[in-house]
Amino acid sequence: MRDPLAKMQMRLLREGILLEEQINALERELDHEAEQAAERALEAPLPTVESIPRHVYSEDIDPTSSLFATEHVAAPGSAGGGKMGGEKGSAPRTMADLINACLYDEMSRDPRIVVYGEDVADASREAALSEVKGKGGVFKLTAGLQTEFGSERVFNSPLAEANIVGRAVGYATRGMKPVVEIQFFDYIWPAVHQIRNELALMRWRSNGGYSSPAVMRVPIGGYLTGGAIYHSQSGESMFTHIPGLRVVFPSNALDANGLLRTAIRCDDPVLFLEHKRLYRETYGRAPYPGPDFAIPFGKAKIVRPGTDITLVTYGAIVPRALQAAQKAQQQGVEVEILDLRTLSPYDWEAIAASVRKTSRVIVAHEDMLSWGYGAEIAARIADELFEFLDAPVRRIGSMDTFVAYQPLLEDAILPQPESILKAVLDLKAY
Amino acid sequence: MELAISTTRVPGPAETAGAQSPEGSALSHEEMIRIYRLMYLSRRVDDREILLKRQQKIFFQISAAGHEALQVSAALAMRPGYDWFFPYYRDRGLCLALGVTPTEMLLQAVGAATDPASGGRQMPTHWSSPPLHIVSTSSSTTTQLLHAVGCAEAGRYFSRHPEAAQKAEGDYRAFREVEFHGDEVVFTSLGEGSTSQGEFWEALNTASNRKLPVIFCVEDNGYAISVPVEVNTPGKHFEAGGELSQLSFCRGRWDRCRGVPARLQRSGGLLPQRPGTRVCAWARGSALLALAFRRRQAVPLDRRARGRRHARPSGEDADAPAARGHFA
Numbered sequence: 001m002r003d004p005l006a007k008m009q010m011r012l013l014r015e016g017i018l019l020e021e022q023i024n025a026l027e028r029e030l031d032h033e034a035e036q037a038a039e040r041a042l043e044a045p046l047p048t049v050e051s052i053p054r055h056v057y058s059e060d061i062d063p064t065s066s067l068f069a070t071e072h073v074a075a076p077g078s079a080g081g082g083k084m085g086g087e088k089g090s091a092p093r094t095m096a097d098l099i100n101a102c103l104y105d106e107m108s109r110d111p112r113i114v115v116y117g118e119d120v121a122d123a124s125r126e127a128a129l130s131e132v133k134g135k136g137g138v139f140k141l142t143a144g145l146q147t148e149f150g151s152e153r154v155f156n157s158p159l160a161e162a163n164i165v166g167r168a169v170g171y172a173t174r175g176m177k178p179v180v181e182i183q184f185f186d187y188i189w190p191a192v193h194q195i196r197n198e199l200a201l202m203r204w205r206s207n208g209g210y211s212s213p214a215v216m217r218v219p220i221g222g223y224l225t226g227g228a229i230y231h232s233q234s235g236e237s238m239f240t241h242i243p244g245l246r247v248v249f250p251s252n253a254l255d256a257n258g259l260l261r262t263a264i265r266c267d268d269p270v271l272f273l274e275h276k277r278l279y280r281e282t283y284g285r286a287p288y289p290g291p292d293f294a295i296p297f298g299k300a301k302i303v304r305p306g307t308d309i310t311l312v313t314y315g316a317i318v319p320r321a322l323q324a325a326q327k328a329q330q331q332g333v334e335v336e337i338l339d340l341r342t343l344s345p346y347d348w349e350a351i352a353a354s355v356r357k358t359s360r361v362i363v364a365h366e367d368m369l370s371w372g373y374g375a376e377i378a379a380r381i382a383d384e385l386f387e388f389l390d391a392p393v394r395r396i397g398s399m400d401t402f403v404a405y406q407p408l409l410e411d412a413i414l415p416q417p418e419s420i421l422k423a424v425l426d427l428k429a430y
Numbered sequence: 431m432e433l434a435i436s437t438t439r440v441p442g443p444a445e446t447a448g449a450q451s452p453e454g455s456a457l458s459h460e461e462m463i464r465i466y467r468l469m470y471l472s473r474r475v476d477d478r479e480i481l482l483k484r485q486q487k488i489f490f491q492i493s494a495a496g497h498e499a500l501q502v503s504a505a506l507a508m509r510p511g512y513d514w515f516f517p518y519y520r521d522r523g524l525c526l527a528l529g530v531t532p533t534e535m536l537l538q539a540v541g542a543a544t545d546p547a548s549g550g551r552q553m554p555t556h557w558s559s560p561p562l563h564i565v566s567t568s569s570s571t572t573t574q575l576l577h578a579v580g581c582a583e584a585g586r587y588f589s590r591h592p593e594a595a596q597k598a599e600g601d602y603r604a605f606r607e608v609e610f611h612g613d614e615v616v617f618t619s620l621g622e623g624s625t626s627q628g629e630f631w632e633a634l635n636t637a638s639n640r641k642l643p644v645i646f647c648v649e650d651n652g653y654a655i656s657v658p659v660e661v662n663t664p665g666k667h668f669e670a671g672g673e674l675s676q677l678s679f680c681r682g683r684w685d686r687c688r689g690v691p692a693r694l695q696r697s698g699g700l701l702p703q704r705p706g707t708r709v710c711a712w713a714r715g716s717a718l719l720a721l722a723f724r725r726r727q728a729v730p731l732d733r734r735a736r737g738r739r740h741a742r743p744s745g746e747d748a749d750a751p752a753a754r755g756h757f758a
Contacts, residue, residue, distance in 0.1 A: 004499035005473055008466050017459045018466075026463075027470060034474040034532055038482060041536035047543040047550040060605040067600070111594035112603065114587070152587065158639075163576060163632045170580020173565055175595070175606035176587065178580070190628075197570045198577070206558040206566035207549035213602055265601035 055208040056243050058267035063246065064298040064345060068262040071295050082291030083108075092285035095250070095278050098257035099141050099217075103179065105291035106264045107149050110177060113264065114153050115145055117164055117181030117217075121156045122146040138183055139219060139279055161191035165216065169198050172212035172269075179264060185220035185273065186233045199269045200244035215263045215270045220249075221316055221366055222403045222414055223277040231276075232403035232410070234367035237376075239271050240344040246270040246297060247344040251318035252284025255341055258295030265294070275316045283319040300347035302354070306336035309424055310354040312377060313364040314340040317396075317415060321364060324420035333428045343373060348380070355381060359390040360427050366414060369397030391430040396423050465506065469498035472523040475532045479539050479554060488539040490553040494522035497649050501619075502527045504647055508617055510562040514581050516574040516618035519555045519567055520649065524619065529562050571624040575633035575646065578618035582642040585614050619647040623654020625668040 012018045018026070061067070083104040084093070093101070107113045120142040122134030129147060136143025146154035157164050161182055168178040182188045188195075195216070203211035222232030240247050246268050250256040256274065263270035278284060303318060304325055313321050318339050325335040336354050340346050355361045361381055363374035374395040381393050399413045457465070476495055482488040494501065501523030508515070510528040517524055522535070537545040539554035547558040547566070558566035565581070568574060588595050588610035595608035624630060625648060637644045654662050 003496065005469055008469055008499065012462060012466055015462075017462050026467065030467065030471045030474055033471065034478045037475070037532035037536045038478045040533050041540045041542060042482075042487060044537055044540065044542035044544050046541065051543070051549065058602075058605075061602060110598070110601065110603070111591060152590070158632070158635060160632050160635075162629055163636060166573060166576025166629060166632070167580030167583065167636065170577040170582070171584045172580075173577065174581055174584035174588070174610075175603075175608040176584045177602065193570065194573055194576070197568055198573050201568075202566055205548055205552050205556075205568075207545075207547075207551060209547070209558050209560045210566045267602040267605060 055203045055206075057246075058203070058211065058213070059208065061265075061267040063262050063266035063268060064296050066296070068265070068294040068296040069299075070292055071258060082288070084288035085290070090287050093253055093288055094280045094285055095253040095256045095274070096139060096141055096280055098253040098286065098288065099260055099274065100143060100145075101288055102257045102260045102264075103142065103145060104148065106179075106261060107145065107153065109291070110264070111153075112175065113177045113179055114155075114171065115142055115179050115181070116155050116157045116167075117142075118157055118159055118183045120145075120181050121151065121154055124156050126151055137181065139276065141217070141219075141274070141279075142181065161187055161189070162194050165191040165194040165199060165214075168214035168216070169194065169202065169212040172214040173202065173210050177213070177215070177264060179215040179217065182216060182218045184231055184233075185218045185235065186230045188218060191216075192238075195239070195245065195269075195271070196242050200242045202244075204244055211267065213267045213269050215260075215272055217260075217272045217274060219276045219279075220273045221275040221277060222410060223316055223366075225407050225410065226405060227276075227403065227410075228405035229402045234365070234398070236273060236343055236365075236367060237371065237373040240373060240376075244269065245344065246342070247273065248297065248342045249273045249275070249314045250341055251275070251278060251303075251315055251339050252286065254284075254286035254289060254293075255295060255301070255339075257286075257289055258293050259297070259341060261292075261294040262297060266297075273315070277316050278319075281319070295341070297342040298345035298347050299341065300350035301339045301341055302336060302350070303339045304335065304337040306334035306358070308334045308336075308358055308360065308428055310336050310338060310351070310358045310361040311364060311420075311424070312338045312340065312351055312354075312361065312374075314343065315366060317364050317366055317420075320415065320417045321420055323417040324424060327417070327421050328424045328428075331425065333424060335424055346377070351377065351381065352385060355385050356388045359388055360430075361389070362394045362396060362420075362423055362427060364396035364415060364420060364423075367397055368400050369395060370400050372397045391427050394423055394427050396420060461506075465499075465502050468502045468505075468527045469523060471532065472498045472502070472526050475526070475535055476522065478536070482536075482539065488554065489541070491539075492519050492553075492555045494520050494555075496651055497521075498523040500647070500649060504617070504619075508615065510564075512611060513563065513615045513617060514578070514585070515557075515562070515564040516578040516581070516616065517557055517564065517567060518571070518574065518619050518621065518624075518649075519569060520621060521557065521619055522555055525557050525559075525564060528559075528564060530557065530559060530564070534559075572620055572627040572629040572633070575618050575620065576629055576636075578616045578644050578646075579633050579636050579640075579642060582616040582637070582644050583640065585610050585616070586642070614643070616642070616644045617647065618644060619649060621654065622648055622650035622652070622659060622668065623657065623662050626654070626662045 009023060012023065013020065083101040103115065119135050120137050122136050122144065123129050123132055134143065134147065142154065164180050164182065168180050171178040182191060199212050199214060221234055224232060236247060236249060239245060248259050248263055248270060250259050260272055263272050304322060311321050321337050325337055328335050336358055338350055338354055363377045365373050367373060374397060378393040378395055396415050396419065398415060401413055403413055404410055472494055476493045479488060479491045483491045497520055501521055505524045505527030515528065534546055535554065538547050538552065541550040543550055547556065556567040557564045565577060588608060589612040595610065597603055652659050659666060
């Protein structure tokens with residue numbers, strides 16, 4: 001007999017700890033206890049269907065709320081305090097600068113934030129810090145954080161993405177705020193199991209008992225000229241398909257600063273996608289907005305008003321759509337460009353209001369066309385705004401392939417201002 | 431590795447005080463009876479669930495039968511609501527001993543609104559109890575081990591920076607209660623079959639590297655669902671270091687590595703390089719970890735590929751017949 005129950009029973013008898021009749025009495029008592037428990041459970045009330053959406057996201061903090069609507073309160077450039085406060089703050093800054101500034105300011109404010117990932121520290125060996133400039137991330141987004149906040153709060157992880165996110169779940173369930181980096185979106189896949197089945201699910205599956213509101217900063221996208229397959233991928237729709245996860249995709253420095261602050265201060269897990277091509281572009285630079293500048297999730301921005309066609313987009317397509325819109329204007333077509341800024345949640349009201357006005361709509365993204373983010377938006381427009389439309393809903397996306405290395409191929413695979421312009425003119429002529 | 435396998439926390443004097451241990455035994459009679467009660471109750475709740483499943487009153491069942499002794503004794507060495515727990519779906523005895531009641535377990539089995547672990551969302555034996563510090567259980571295997579590692583890191587961080595635990599207004603901290611103890615321990619468990627998962631090794635890697643107070647309890651019932659242990663693991667146990675010696679690890683010069691067949695040493699084998707040079711040009715000047723398969727059946731070359739290799743004329747290959755024994 002290998003059954004531990006039988007072995008233990010024999011031992012109790014052999015050592016004279018219990019007599020046979022005592023064991024029998026004990027077992028009868030426990031049989032009864034199990035039976036009673038089953039009866040109680042069978043009489044218990046069943047959950048209501050209305051309870052289903054509870055705890056998908058935090059019931060305490062709504063990142064779409066006015067708590068995070070300080071966008072128009074903080075005056076860019078004039079803010080005192082913070083990393084770039086004072087005179088220096090008024091110069092235009094890149095997206096990379098303002099993400100770094102946000103991390104710095106939030107870490108100053110909140111001692112529960114830890115930053116880790118591959119190569120994010122300035123120097124793993126602290127002694128070297130006085131001699132070297134330091135790494136601070138392959139794109140330098142975390143530069144200077146370890147030097148300022150110490151190696152306990154900013155450190156390098158092993159080269160293992162599931163490790164990064166899995167540990168973040170553990171940190172966050174204890175009330176800390178891990179703000180981790182996956183070095184490239186192309187390498188996020190080992191962590192996806194943790195993201196989908198654990199991080200995003202923790203709150204709902206425990207009915208609010210636990211949650212893991214970590215922030216994952218992930219450089220994404222192509223247009224790098226030579227980034228090739230494994231440094232150019234998009235794929236955001238795979239993550240917007242995950243309940244419980246917020247997905248953010250800013251197109252400019254100011255939005256990145258304000259949305260990252262909301263991501264950190266809110267109570268939900270957030271995938272914060274940073275387009276690599278936009279990190280240091282001239283487009284979208286902005287003065288430092290101060291240490292409390294926040295933008296609520298789910299609020300699109302009209303980056304160009306227009307009357308003829310609505311173009312719904314985000315990320316690196318925003319500057320490309322602006323170029324296309326300028327050329328369309330020369331041909332008498334006024335395009336209204338909506339930058340969604342956050343993909344989950346997304347601003348349906350803004351989309352609907354614009355489509356009601358223009359009656360023509362294109363959804364454009366850098367990710368592959370088929371099964372992409374635009375499919376859901378286009379389907380909902382067709383479903384709910386059908387009577388306002390004067391033309392079919394159009395989509396623009398990359399070819400259904402990975403992104404090739406040779407620039408000639410990359411240019412053909414990814415959407416370009418020219419292809420956007422063509423779609424605009426075609427739709428106007430419909 | 432800085433890792434103790436199969437050791438449990440020794441209870442401190444305060445925890446054992448009052449326990450009257452009989453001669454030659456670490457456990458008092460009361461403790462022995464308590465252990466039997468919990469083991470027996472665990473089995474009976476399993477039996478009750480199996481019955482309810484047959485009656486179609488519950489919809490899933492996962493048994494802990496056979497695991498009770500390990501689970502109950504593990505739980506009794508820990509402090510519920512003080513230490514932290516990342517169990518797996520077979521840990522009924524553990525959770526019962528930590529303080530989850532049979533009624534609570536069965537509320538989850540029937541999918542009741544009042545199921546305290548998940549409100550009817552998770553199948554039975556998917557534990558979650560904030561008061562007991564049992565963190566919500568997944569059905570995925572070994573994901574919880576990395577959570578345990580992060581949990582231990584957070585506990586250490588709060589212990590060193592208690593000011594960070596203070597509440598603050600205006601963000602998530604207003605709603606996040608923080609508890610920590612300087613001597614808290616994190617317990618996580620898994621089945622033996624799950625030691626094949628990469629995240630098992632990822633968690634061991636970080637826990638040992640950062641010297642974290644995490645106990646990894648591997649419950650070995652000889653099977654991964656239905657697949658016997660020998661399919662999953664070299665030898666009988668994952669921790670049997672001797673069995674892992676089928677891989678020989680060496681660092682430094684390839685041609686001086688023990689276990690590397692002489693033919694490979696001289697020819698450079700699978701890698702295009704001359705004898706005496708470092709194995710990988712791109713690793714020049716750095717320490718190098720090379721793996722060589724010592725046992726013939728472990729060599730990842732099929733017969734056809736092997737034939738082609740041998741057919742290729744090579745002065746280096748031709749004078750190394752003895753070394754071929756490693757491949758034949």
